[in-house]
Amino acid sequence: MRIGELAQRSGLSASRLRFYESAGLIGPAERGANGYRAFPAETLTRLELITGAQRAGFTLDEIRGLLPGCDGPAGEVGHAPQIAAALRRKVGEIEALQHRLETSKIRLLAIVDSLENGPQGLDCAANTRRVLDGIKRTDIKEAAAKEAAE
Template sequence: MKIGELASLSGLAASRIRFYEASGLIAPARRLANGYREYPAETLDLLEIIRCAQQTGFSLEEIRHLLPQATPGNTGHDELLAGLKRKVAEIEALQHQLQQNRLQLLAVIDGIENKPEGMACDANAERMLAQMRERKGRVS
């Protein structure tokens, strides 16, 4: 299939497909006599894997190591499974950090919205910073 058809079916720009080819993520296309690229039908599946992997947070370098052709003659089952589990652990760590960030921001919002009666904004800001330092000291 030519690059235009592959781009249309995959939803990717032809330039992105050429980039993946130049990066070694997909096999080089066969060149026709007129210079057009001819891709095997399996390339469409591979592009879908790459697209989905990127959407779930994998970098192109991580994807490169997880793709079937990364381990010629081997299904790469164990490597694939290990890579997927590593990514889940990274996502869980990120979720934990985001939850901590959220709680900290909510505490700041609460402190701003519920400042003591008559306290000036700059004094409240100092109070909030002191509370944040105190919380940080307890966590460290």
């Protein structure tokens, strides 16, 4: 199929398809006598794998190493353990990100509470110092707790 049809069926732009081709994520298209790219039908499935993996948080380099026919172990027999290991690593990264986001959310809500329920009548500079001092105290407590845990 030509690049325009592949773009339409995959939902990706022709420029993205050309990029994936030049990056080695999809096989090089054959060129017709007219110079048009002609991609095999399997390219659509490969693109679905690529876009699904990107939505799951994989980088293009990580995807390249996991796709069959690319550099890396993907073409080898028994490739499932490598894919499973990559997925476990990605789950770990997501869990770490969730933890950092939850910590940030708690800190931001504490700042909001401090702003909304703090002493009345402070000018802007004094209130800013009060809030920043609270943040610094929290940072010191968190650093001490982290150091004690290690």
